[in-house]
């Protein structure tokens with residue numbers, strides 16, 4: 001399906017584009033208008049604003065036209081989901097791969113810290129480049145997007161640029177989320193040259209004071225400089241990528257800063273500002289972190305129903321790989337007891353993807369047996385991003 005979209009951004013909030021014609025090939029056709037009149041497009045479970053789809057058009061076209069098997073794989077995954085089959089046809093279409101679980105900051109709301117509070121023993125380490133390439137060699141014909149992070153700060157792994165390049169050379173759309181503290185000029189040059197498609201920079205404050213309340217151990221100034229480094233070099237090089245998305249998790253300590261965040265985004269000339277809802281599994285931390293304004297919260301934190309739905313695409317279309325090779329059905333699951341196997345030890349991701357444990361997990365999920373983690377997941381009931 002080819003969809004032509006004429007996009008008109010609200011000039012007050014987003015001045016970055018006025019009008020654009022977008023060609024999206026084989027998008028799932030879900031187009032949603034934000035209250036500010038800009039458009040959101042769902043392409044295979046990922047929501048992009050129209051500006052991102054336009055800037056990434058070359059990457060998207062190469063990704064599918066040079067690797068048509070990826071399209072058949074998406075179709076196969078969707079058929080498996082529709083049939084509620086525990087054995088999934090094909091390989092995952094998207095993957096989250098964690099280059100490292102080490103971090104240079106200690107943000108109180110981070111899922112990693114919540115696991116530590118729960119007493120789960122999360123081992124730390126960097127993913128080895130040869131393990132990474134072994135995995136990619138097995139899956140690249142099928143996977144069309146890799147999210148190169150989970151817990152930890154990706155830029156602490158010295159091989160992260162090589163990883164991005166390895167994915168780019170295989171025409172995989174690649175995204176990284178970073179706290180932005182390590183993006184000095186040299187890193188910015190390497191990153192733009194590596195061919196990264198999408199860069200999420202987490203900035204939960206609009207000045208040193210509001211930033212420090214949340215991003216403990218970080219430096220607001222360094223992040224701002226990092227953003228400037230990336231955008232300056234990218235524009236100098238006349239490159240469309242990486243698309244830079246400034247992400248703001250709305251919490252109690254920063255909810256008053258939402259409008260300022262949009263102003264800051266305009267000032268820094270980022271491509272997009274995204275507001276994200278805060279996910280707090282531990283009840284004891286909710287009071288401290290959840291914003292007061294209910295508009296910014298997941299409904300489930302206000303007593304609304306959060307039953308498991310049998311439609312979560314992750315179990316059929318996505319897989320999450322820990323730095324050490326442990327495979328999880330979802331990026332929010334880190335409990336070692338929920339590992340589906342270790343693909344670095346077995347040297348076969350495929351055997352794990354349709355192995356006994358993965359199939360049992362899908363079966364339990366489909367039968368609505370409430371794994372604690374799926375029950376607590378607010379994402380299945382609502383999107384994580386606030387479509388403002």
Ligand SMILES: C[S@@+](CC[C@H](N)C(=O)[O-])C[C@H]1O[C@@H](n2cnc3c(N)ncnc32)[C@H](O)[C@@H]1O
Nearest residue numbers: 109110111150152153177178179202277278279
């Ligand atoms: C866990 S971090 C890892 C990558 C990197 N260290 C960073 O901070 O961007 C990935 C994303 O999750 C967001 N995040 C952290 N804690 C969160 C929470 N409790 N709810 C929602 N998002 C959260 C971060 O802001 C970041 O954008």
Ligand code: SF4
Nearest residue numbers: 103105107110152179
């Ligand atoms: S920088 Fe990212 S990974 Fe590190 S503690 Fe903060 S949110 Fe978590």
